[in-house]
Amino acid sequence: MNVSTSDSILSPLQDAAPTDSVLSPRYRAATLGMVALISLIAFEALAVTTAMPTVARELDGLKLYALAFGGTLATSVIGMTLAGRWADTHGPSLPLWSGLSCFVAGLLLAGLAQNMSTLLLGRLVQGLGAGGMSVALYVIVGRLYPESLRPRIFAAFSAGWVVPSMIGPALSGLIVEHVGWRWVFLAVPLLAVPAAAILRPAMRAMPAVQAARQSSLRPVLLAFGAAVGVCLVFVAGQQHGLVAAAVLVPAVALLGFCAKGMLPAGTLRAARGLPSVIVLRGLAASAFFGCEAFLPLLLSREHGLSPLWSGMALSAGALGWFSGSWYQGHYAKMSRQSLLNLGTAALAIGIATTATAAWPSAPVFVSVAGWGLTGLGMGLLYASLSVLMLSLSPPEEQGVNSSALQLCESLTVATTLAVGGSLFAAFLAWSPTVAFLSNFMLAGALALLGNVVARRTHAP
Template sequence: MSEGHSIFSPRYAALTIGIILAVMAVGFEGLAVTTVAPAIAGDLDGIRLYGWIFSAYLLAQIIGTLVVGRQIDRKGPAWPFTVALIIFAIGLIAAAVAGDMIVLIVARALQGFGAGAMMTCVYTAISLSYPDELRTKILGAFGTAYVLPSMIGPYVAGVIAQQLSWRFVFWGVLPFLLLAALLSLNVFRKLKVPAVQEKGTTRATWLSVLLAAGTGLFLSGLGMLPQTQGIVLLAAGLLLMVQPLRKLLPEGTLTFRPGLPSLLASRGLFFAAYAGTQNFLVLALTDVKGVAADMAGLIVASAALSWCAVSYLQSRWDAADQGQGRQKRIITGVLLMGVGIAIVVWVPGVNIALSVLGQMITGIGIGMAHPTSGAVAFVNAKEGESGEISANLQFADSFTPGVVIGMGGAIVAVSQAAGMTMGYGIVGAMALHVLLIAMSLFASTRLKTGRRSLV
């Protein structure tokens, strides 16, 4: 294989390995915290603040993602990436030594800001460093690096927490972060972005903070439904979220405008459906069907396996047709996700065999659609837009799933308050995911009629 066709050739090897390690560090940390969160809350006497272990991370990630995207387009990715690494590391150390829940939540906020900013810088480096024919390969590796921790992360974190302490989960991420910095920082310093006109970074910062505040109210309200206080907070959060979303995302994203806006909308919707299905299928298997937690974890990991395999294959398909089949792969991938999710939507009829089949098909679908959508977005970025496009991609991968999972949790809570079983509540949450896939499929058919052909 020639140098121009390998992401591990001497020209790209250091950056590729650095990116993979950075993504794995973020992915492992996020999944590990899900496993050890009950132990953290119990040890720090903070059960009443349990939800904020995750919400603080999500809200800070929104700010880190959107603010840093604008900074990159002004100053390049090297300085923001360095700051993001430092903030993420400080968050890990603060969590490892936290003596109470408030310190732990602040640490999680630092981790969220650092992770959002770091992943935005990584996307930008991919846009600036790799030619179009290699982007589907590095984005496939990116996806694999993020998914692989889902197969071993929860188990490893559980063993560490049981044998040592949950604090060692945070300490254990630091070496990977340091190695990622050593490999990639020098390359980041060499990346240059075209000089562009100031895009109102200060205004974007305030809009990001407003969006985070609105999202916090929205998620808090969801957790209190069906109480009146919950409805009020949910409505207030929605009102605060609408304007920042309209201003921070490309115009027309919320209305599926043909072109790049539809691409970002489709990606956010199908990724949210995937993440939501993963969460609620585990709940269905363990709490409704009585499947052991370790077996449920293996079932969910089957989606990660098929995602990894197809991520590799789609890069070969992309090379074979020189990118001409990208829209078809996105549409096919989203359609397959719909089939996979539909197989597990009816919880009373779900068994281990059907769960594995549904997960494998869903993994194949997202393995086709996710890296391809990133490549399409980058090839259509205007000069000086790499940071902003990177922020939009990272935003789609983080904000939408967080909100959708919160909505699914509210559906389960409301159904139980109405006297229904948890199983039927999960069916309602799964049905929401099917609806999101249908919307994503519609958006993915509108990629060729934008500013430029998106494929």
């Protein structure tokens, strides 16, 4: 890596000039390249959700349907761990290009698959790459952007999710219907490679930092163990009764053991400072995505909404998320601690309001408004936690801590979805209202716990 600093790029140790923004000439290429990659990852994730029922039918792979999602999340844990270590020892270039290569290879493998097993293999490779790229992008932010601009670049990352969340499912449906499901996978590499190429000049000019010494393979082995645990959690979520418990209990135990070894000391007990920042990321994401997984089903089953209108309801959460993220990055005058308190409160109240949809007689617009408030809380939280993580991390540890932040999210979301799925299956035959409410209550409890943890995120 070239250790000199280009005239067009500031060192992150310098503060930005008052007129600088993430789109000023010295940052424009890096910002556009990273946001483009984030948008493509987001579009692909949302588009595959829409296309997968057609894929499973054509490839006769309904038995592997859940694992096609869970497996991607599992291998992303391995990608995040490897990328965090590589970024701290060699810089973010190696994990970014390696992750991009795996991401593209996985998409091509899935798009050309002739059976569900091959498609599943492609999804596993794709998850490995997506996890690596996500950590590398966080490290680039930490090393390239001054602290005053980091809230804005993370707001731009949130914007990179909004447009795909608005048009991704509909566009994917059109592609599946008129072109074929394979192009949902094959079209993304055509854009991902040029987007990543935009980053090359900025990455060559990044200032060097002292490399961290990491010789032990234990974190990598723990990542593989956690990936197995995540897959078993998803398998358990598809089972019922004693079989589900027999798989879920050892899976959660394996996850807990591996998570303790992979995350910074004190994370599982929410110690003050960085550990609580990491825990809060997992709690908030689990609360939000635990609701999001069941909201479309609730609106269509209990209120008769079409897929189009159910998708529009989800868009309210995406718009709220973007609004909260944009506010914290451009207009908020309060401290990060206050933003976290406000965000967790909005998350809890929003989930409680959204849960009213569990009663068929309740007006849908109240639930949609609640989901918008839930998204607003996530927007205030998500970017703020990213900013705090980088602020609390020495430059030589930004890779491993970025990895830990996203690892905690992946592990807790996977566990929450599996537990929520088991609760839903257990109560559905008795009472659909109770089945849906069990998931909202679980998410609400996580949001309230997050409000407690948010008060521990300041450095000791």
